[in-house]
Amino acid sequence: MSTSLPLTALEGKLEQITYFNKETLYTIAKLKTGNTDNLITVVGFMGGVSPGEALKIKGIWETHPKYGQQFRIKSYDVTLPASVEGIKDYLKSGIIKGIGRLMASRMVNRFGAKTLDIIENYPEKLLEVEGIGKTKAASISNAWKDHHAIRGLMQFLQEAGVKTSYSAILLKEYGLDALNIIQSNPYRLANDIPGIGFYVADAIALRLGKSGNEPERVRACIIYLMQQFTNEGHVFAYLDQLIERCKDLFQIESNLAEDAIEDLT
Secondary structure (H helix, E strand, C coil): CCCCCCCCCEEEEEEEEEEECCCCCCEEEEEECCCCCCEEEEECCCCCCCCEEEEEEEEEHHHHHHHHEEEEEEEEEEEEECCCCHHHHHHCCCCCCCCCHHHHHHHHHHHHHHHHHHHCCHHHHHHHCCCCCCCCCCHHHHHHHHHEEEHHHHHHHHHHHHHHHHHHHHHHHHHHHHHHHHHHHHHHHHHHHCCCCHHHHHHHHHCCCCCCCHHHHHHHHHCCHHHCCCHCCCCCCCCHHHHHHHHHHHHCHHHHHHHHHHHHC
């Protein structure tokens, strides 16, 4: 019987991204931990990160036959700077498109420790900074959202127990608004994304606090059960059978199942 290796946690600064596949989000990077100059090679699916950011990574140590010891990423989180100097250095690094060294200083001098909150939640206030007009403010706001969209999606999938390797597929299907789409109706995943079936979508929905009687869930359940009947070699299913399975397997009341079937026909 195989057992999973216990996860190890690392904290450090992302020094360099040596390889990044835009199609899959597979990443090879160098992480600096503590005061040592030695860099740790980290590998795995990771998006929305840039050199200079502070990371918390969970994963396992492994030895590559060619490249030696490396750390395989299972989950990760980015720690945004909280101090004024930390925020200034963060923005000066060029992480957010449209914010150079001079503009970073101006923004932090104006907003202090609230700068990142202003960019994310109150971009209209950026007009108070010298050199920023409406177009520039909108551009900075959009660049911030784009930078964090991929990361937010991957972290959501991690928490939901879904492989982060699906992130690239979801981004290709739904674009940068993928997280909002999934949170609005996670059952879309069961039909839109190969490999993510009803049970995974249902687990995500329940984690989000969705009701077990929501119409989207009932309809997704009907579609899933019809697929199961097909896989069993049936060319049709009796209405009573379908309703009974809905109730027995997914605790869906008969009247709700009937309504969903009517909607789908």
